[in-house]
Amino acid sequence: MSKSAIRTWAAAGLAVAVAATSLYVPEASAHGEKSQQAFLRMRTLHWYDLNWSTDKLRVNEKMTVSGKIHVFKNWPETTANPEHSPAFLNIGIPGPVFTRVESYIGGQFVPRSVNLELGKNYTFKVVLQARRPGRWHMHTMMNVEAAGPIIGPGKWVQIDGTMADYKHVLTTLTGNTVDIEKVGTAGIWGWSFFWIFFGFAWIGYWVAKPVFVPRYMARKAGDESIVSPTDVKVGLGFMVATLIITWVGYNAGNSANPITIPLQAGVIGTMEPIPEGAPTVEAKVEQATYRVPGRSVILKVRVNNRGITPVQVAEFETAGIRFLNGSVYKDETNYPPQLLAPEGLSVDDNSPILPGQSKVITLTGTDAAWENERIADVIYDPDSRFGGLLFFVDSSGFRSMAPVGGPLLPRFT
Amino acid sequence: MSSLSPTVFSKAEIIQASRTADWLILVLSFLVFCGGFHVHAMLTMGDWDFWTDWKDRRLWVTVTPIMCITFPAAVQYWMWDKLRLPLGATFTILGLLFGEWVNRYFNFWGWTYFPINFVWAATLVPGAIILDVILLWSKSFLITAVIGGLAFGLIFYPGNWSMLAVLHQPVEYNGMVMTIADIQGYHYVRTGTPEYIRFVEKGTLRTFGKDVVPVSAFFSGFICILIYFIWHFFGRWYSTTRFIDQY
Numbered sequence: 001m002s003k004s005a006i007r008t009w010a011a012a013g014l015a016v017a018v019a020a021t022s023l024y025v026p027e028a029s030a031h032g033e034k035s036q037q038a039f040l041r042m043r044t045l046h047w048y049d050l051n052w053s054t055d056k057l058r059v060n061e062k063m064t065v066s067g068k069i070h071v072f073k074n075w076p077e078t079t080a081n082p083e084h085s086p087a088f089l090n091i092g093i094p095g096p097v098f099t100r101v102e103s104y105i106g107g108q109f110v111p112r113s114v115n116l117e118l119g120k121n122y123t124f125k126v127v128l129q130a131r132r133p134g135r136w137h138m139h140t141m142m143n144v145e146a147a148g149p150i151i152g153p154g155k156w157v158q159i160d161g162t163m164a165d166y167k168h169v170l171t172t173l174t175g176n177t178v179d180i181e182k183v184g185t186a187g188i189w190g191w192s193f194f195w196i197f198f199g200f201a202w203i204g205y206w207v208a209k210p211v212f213v214p215r216y217m218a219r220k221a222g223d224e225s226i227v228s229p230t231d232v233k234v235g236l237g238f239m240v241a242t243l244i245i246t247w248v249g250y251n252a253g254n255s256a257n258p259i260t261i262p263l264q265a266g267v268i269g270t271m272e273p274i275p276e277g278a279p280t281v282e283a284k285v286e287q288a289t290y291r292v293p294g295r296s297v298i299l300k301v302r303v304n305n306r307g308i309t310p311v312q313v314a315e316f317e318t319a320g321i322r323f324l325n326g327s328v329y330k331d332e333t334n335y336p337p338q339l340l341a342p343e344g345l346s347v348d349d350n351s352p353i354l355p356g357q358s359k360v361i362t363l364t365g366t367d368a369a370w371e372n373e374r375i376a377d378v379i380y381d382p383d384s385r386f387g388g389l390l391f392f393v394d395s396s397g398f399r400s401m402a403p404v405g406g407p408l409l410p411r412f413t
Numbered sequence: 414m415s416s417l418s419p420t421v422f423s424k425a426e427i428i429q430a431s432r433t434a435d436w437l438i439l440v441l442s443f444l445v446f447c448g449g450f451h452v453h454a455m456l457t458m459g460d461w462d463f464w465t466d467w468k469d470r471r472l473w474v475t476v477t478p479i480m481c482i483t484f485p486a487a488v489q490y491w492m493w494d495k496l497r498l499p500l501g502a503t504f505t506i507l508g509l510l511f512g513e514w515v516n517r518y519f520n521f522w523g524w525t526y527f528p529i530n531f532v533w534a535a536t537l538v539p540g541a542i543i544l545d546v547i548l549l550w551s552k553s554f555l556i557t558a559v560i561g562g563l564a565f566g567l568i569f570y571p572g573n574w575s576m577l578a579v580l581h582q583p584v585e586y587n588g589m590v591m592t593i594a595d596i597q598g599y600h601y602v603r604t605g606t607p608e609y610i611r612f613v614e615k616g617t618l619r620t621f622g623k624d625v626v627p628v629s630a631f632f633s634g635f636i637c638i639l640i641y642f643i644w645h646f647f648g649r650w651y652s653t654t655r656f657i658d659q660y
Contacts, residue, residue: 143607249575
């Protein structure tokens with residue numbers, strides 16, 4: 001191949017490489033939550049009464065994500081559950097665009113992993129400090145060991161400002177005030193690169209002389225003079241210097257930080273759930289079908305009102321998607337619109353369920369979200385069962401919640 | 414010019430060609446060792462070295478030297494046996510550190526904005542220099558394995574304490590005691606690295622009270638001796654030339 005042909009092909013290859021990597025740069029807009037199997041999102045954790053304190057803030061300002069978690073009792077047996085495996089209250093964001101400054105379950109600070117009981121409800125709160133400007137998709141999220149991340153609803157949040165302004169100052173128990181973003185950085189650069197230069201000095205001593213061909217030939221000839229007594233003395237000098245510098249560095253670390261403790265680790269324990277009395281409203285699914293062409297789930301539910309006030313069906317939630325009975329309940333929490341069907345739930349008998357009354361009602365939850373959020377895929381799961389939460393409301397606005405679930409029959413026509 | 418004509422003629426040209434070969438081989442082998450060693454290190458001790466909240470007194474101290482004496486042992490054999498060059502350990506460790514720092518600076522900081530004081534690479538240069546000098550002084554792979562391997566494990570923690578100590582200061586944070594390193598791990602959100610994945614401060618060294626580092630370092634040193642033996646055989650196998658004299 002001629003030189004000009006090589007140049008042409010090289011230029012063409014470079015142009016293709018540059019074009020492929022720089023001309024098309026799509027925005028990563030989510031965290032793959034739709035890829036999580038539907039049963040995982042429907043029958044593990046249900047996040048409800050969620051609140052994002054803001055969706056626009058500046059660097060260093062704080063926001064809170066709070067709400068409640070229902071740990072589904074009929075958790076899939078194929079997936080590790082938080083009653084027996086450690087779980088960690090996380091937040092789904094693209095790297096440290098926010099820093100997590102506080103997180104609580106049931107009012108307890110949870111910087112480490114915990115256990116949660118199946119069938120219980122927990123309050124949670126995560127406080128985040130804005131760090132990197134941009135528009136970020138933020139999810140509620142819980143990691144469960146051996147099950148992986150279980151992602152809840154996500155919302156877009158805008159951060160303005162400059163990352164260089166980010167600061168988080170702490171005072172240690174020994175009285176030192178440190179900015180966690182910068183503490184120790186100078187020492188890390190200094191010591192790391194000192195040792196790198198020192199290592200290169202050792203290599204430089206040897207490669208200042210001919211390296212490969214003459215030494216290989218001398219070695220083949222059995223000539224051991226290529227390692228001189230001076231080389232050994234220089235080597236011992238390097239070793240002694242290494243030991244002394246290491247000793248000095250170790251003592252410098254100790255004298256600058258006379259009190260240190262080991263890393264803190266271990267599961268904190270089982271969290272305190274929301275205190276519950278006897279449920280005021282009970283719901284049991286008698287039949288559930290998913291009609292594929294209509295993108296709707298039809299639930300035949302027996303409801304027992306054991307409370308003292310009449311209630312109406314307000315909402316059906318599954319996998320973070322909320323189907324509201326629009327004639328009874330409106331969302332005022334600025335919930336992510338792609339996960340909200342404000343008129344998505346119809347009830348065949350919308351009359352209040354009286355105290356002590358037990359009746360069967362048919363609920364129809366219809367929305368494109370079944371397809372868009374890939375929840376409809378549950379009918380193709382090896383265990384086609386669904387899970388969700390039914391919410392009831394009385395005339396004073398008090399909400400009662402009842403978990404529901406069971407087999408889901410598909411209808412393809 | 415015939416294709417069989419010599420390309421160098423004078424002594425000066427021979428020296429020049431030899432030095433050119435030196436630099437080409439040095440640079441290329443540095444990059445090769447950098448790539449191979451870096452992949453090996455990330456796969457075998459990755460998180461322990463990625464994050465400060467994994468740099469503990471037991472597992473980090475134990476695992477890192479054991480996993481990092483591998484390439485130095487193999488390359489030491491090649492460089493010493495074939496060239497009498499006692500720099501295989503330092504050469505490969507610098508290759509590893511080059512790869513690690515490129516990764517930490519451009520990926521961890523430049524791309525995902527984790528601060529350097531959270532994701533710095535531990536230094537292994539002191540142990541590497543000792544390993545090289547012991548080989549130079551003793552001219553024996555056996556002594557290098559026993560003394561050098563042990564020293565490689567022992568010096569790792571004190572060699573890094575100058576950088577780590579400041580991050581182990583205690584802090585009261587929302588009613589709990591945590592080190593600054595713990596708070597970094599809590600603070601800088603890693604969605605794929607939840608807290609329970611951290612394999613730190615686990616084990617059965619309870620009877621040693623708070624002084625578990627020397628025990629971990631000695632254990633690491635002993636295993637380094639064994640690993641040195643195994644990997645120096647890799648160096649022997651890969652630097653042995655055999656010719657087939659019959660078809």
